[in-house]
Amino acid sequence: MKVYVLLFLLAVVVIVECGHTFLGTSVQRKLIYHKDVKYPSKLFQKRIENVNYTIPYASRQYSPSIQGILAYDLTTSGASANVTKGGLGYNFVNLRLKSDRAEELHFDIYIYV
Numbered sequence: 001m002k003v004y005v006l007l008f009l010l011a012v013v014v015i016v017e018c019g020h021t022f023l024g025t026s027v028q029r030k031l032i033y034h035k036d037v038k039y040p041s042k043l044f045q046k047r048i049e050n051v052n053y054t055i056p057y058a059s060r061q062y063s064p065s066i067q068g069i070l071a072y073d074l075t076t077s078g079a080s081a082n083v084t085k086g087g088l089g090y091n092f093v094n095l096r097l098k099s100d101r102a103e104e105l106h107f108d109i110y111i112y113v
Contacts, residue, residue: 019075019079019080019081020070021080021095023088024066024069024112025112026067026110029113031110031112032112032113033053033110035051036106037097038105041104046098047104047105048098049105050084050095050096052092052094066092066093066113068110069083071095071097071110072107074107074108075099075103075104075106077103079097079099079100079106080097080098081097082098
């Protein structure tokens, strides 16, 4: 019985600590944007930053919309990445990145068309 309780608590911790965001697909898609976003921590505050990307006009003729968005949390903390505007099916995306209190913000962002 103790083993089941320990496994359950471990599973809960793993689920809570995952801050990665995966939208759409990257399978056989062209990588159009990659950025390593890193901001230092703020004392006793959560850091909130926005990352905006728009597909250039010349590239819209061949692949008009975003098919995949990947945002990897490299701090292994409770940071999160959310799409606030655009995203899948659009030619632009606005990502809102939020860190834990007094933690740095470090994401690896990929956008596929």
